[in-house]
C-alpha cells in the first residue's frame with residue numbers, strides 16, 4: 001500500500017543530492033534524435049487512429065511582455081505584434097496539418113495552453129485560436145473536460161478570466177513564485193498579493209474548477225522566514241494545488257539568469273531548510289504530497305488519480321488522462337503518440353520556415369522499443385504510486401519481473417539499506433524518506449543513465 005506521508009531526512013538528501021532526470025518522459029528528451037523523421041511521425045499518428053484513444057492537446061505560446069530573470073523556458077520577450085501574428089499564422093497552419101492526421105471521432109478530453117505566457121494573447125487572438133482548434137479537432141464540451149491554461153497574474157483582468165471560462169477553460173495555474181517584494185524586485189517579476197487575491201476570487205466566481213499556484217524556492221534574497229510568509233499568504237487563498245519548484249541557477253545556459261546576483265542566492269543549507277519548512281506547512285495545511293514538486297488538496301483530481309491508477313508523469317509534471325495520445329502544437333513542444341515521442345523545432349525561425357515550406361515542424365524524437373516501454377511503466381509506477389508489485393507488473397507485461405530486472409533489483413540493495421525503499425520478494429515500496437528522492441530510485445531502471453555524456457544537463461534532484 002503506497003503512503004501519502006513524506007519524511008524529510010537531511011542526511012539522506014545530502015548524500016543523494018545529485019543531478020537526475022525529472023522523468024516527464026522515458027526515455028528523456030536527451031535520447032531524442034533526428035533519426036525520427038516527419039514521415040515516421042505521420043505514419044505513427046495515422047496508425048494511432050486504430051486505437052481510437054482520446055486526445056490531449058498541448059499548445060505552446062512562447063511570448064512574454066517582460067523577462068523574469070530566473071526563467072529557463074522557451075520564450076520570446078517582445079512587444080512586436082507583427083512577430084506574434086506571424087507565429088500565430090504558422091501555429092494555425094500547424095493545427096490544420098496535425099488535425100489532418102487524426103480521426104475527428106477522437107475526442108479531445110484534455111487541453112493545456114503553456115508558454116511563455118499564454119495570456120499574452122489578447123481577446124481577438126485567444127478567441128480565434130480556440131475557434132481554430134474547434135474547427136480542427138473535436139473538443140470535449142462536457143463537464144468532464146480538463147482544459148487548463150497557465151496564467152501570468154500581471155496579464156489578466158477579471159474580464160479576461162471570464163473570457164477564459166467562456167472559451168471552455170476550467171482549470172488554471174497561476175505563476176506566483178514568491179510574494180516577497182525584495183525577491184520580486186531581484187527577479188524582475190512584480191505582482192502584489194492584492195492582485196492575486198482578486199484574481200483568485202474572480203476565477204472562483206467565473207467557475208474555474210481547479211486553481212494551482214506555482215512557487216519557486218532558491219530565488220535570490222529568499223530566507224526561510226520570507227518564504228514562510230509567502231506560503232502562509234498563498235495557503236490562505238486555498239488553491240487546489242501547489243507546484244513548488246527548485247530554482248536551478250545555470251547562467252551559462254540561460255542568459256537572463258546572469259541578471260541575478262549569485263551572492264543573493266540562498267546557500268544550499270538554507271534551500272533545504274526552505275524545502276523542509278514548505279513540506280511541513282503544506283502538509284499541515286491539509287495538502288497531500290503527490291510526489292516531486294506537487295501538492296494537492298484531498299479532493300483534487302491528482303489525488304483521486306493517484307488512488308485510482310490514472311496518474312501519470314508527462315511534460316506538465318504530474319497529470320491525469322494517462323490513456324490519451326498527446327498532440328503538441330507550437331515551437332519546441334513534444335507530442336507523445338503511441339510509441340513515438342516527437343519534438344518540434346526549438347527555434348521559432350526554423351519552426352516557421354518548416355511550416356511555410358508545407359512540412360510539419362518535427363525535428364527530432366524517438367520511437368520507443370519494448371524495453372523502453374517496460375522501463376517507462378516501471379518509472380511511472382514508482383513516481384506516481386510509490387510502489388511496484390513484481391507479480392502484478394509481470395502479469396500485466398508478460399514478463400518475469402525478478403528475472404528481467406535482476407541487475408536493477410541488485411542495484412536497489414544500497415537504497416533499501418538507506419531506507420529509501422522497502423525491498424522484498426514481492427516488490428518495491430517507497431518509504432516516506434524515499435519519496436523526496438524519487439528520481440534517484442527511478443534512475444536505477446533507466447538504461448540510458450550511464451551513457452549520458454554530461455550529467456550537468458539534468459537539474460539537481462533537490
Ligand code: SF4
Pocket residue numbers: 063064066067068071072073075115116117152175
Ligand atoms: S517565467 Fe514565464 S512570464 Fe517569466 S519570462 Fe519565463 S515564461 Fe515568461
